[in-house]
Amino acid sequence: MSCFQVYTGREAGQEQGLAHRVVKDLVEPFHHTGMRVYMGNFCTGVPLLRDLEVCGMVRSNRKFLPADLLPKKVQLQKHEYKTAQAGHLTFSVWLDTSRHS
Incomplete structure (x- = not known):
């Protein structure tokens, strides 16, 4: 190996x-x-x-990500998350406290 x-x-x-x-x-x-x-x-x-x-x-700038999870389209509140599926893959995006202004 x-x-x-x-x-x-x-x-x-x-x-x-x-x-x-x-x-x-x-x-x-x-x-x-x-x-x-x-x-x-x-x-x-x-x-x-x-x-x-x-x-x-x-x-978030990688190709082939589900369009509805891209940063320009997702508006999240503190501690909120969203998920999307593409084939066998599941994607999640969230807003933690360190990114909240």
Whole structure:
């Protein structure tokens, strides 16, 4: 099992991007083991969540998010949340106290 990768340049046929490929390769040993992978929002996007069936945070400016949860369309009160579903994925957006002005 490889716990690191040396970047040697762009790979032919790389469709999803470098971060997508690296994360997918690193979690491959855990696929179909019953373990759950949780990820932060640095390299997480909707295609990666779909491919890996993991749980993670996604930045609000990522492509393929449900339109009704994008920041320009959501007006939330303090401690309020909304959810939306896209295929097998469920998305949530919330307003915690640190963002309330």
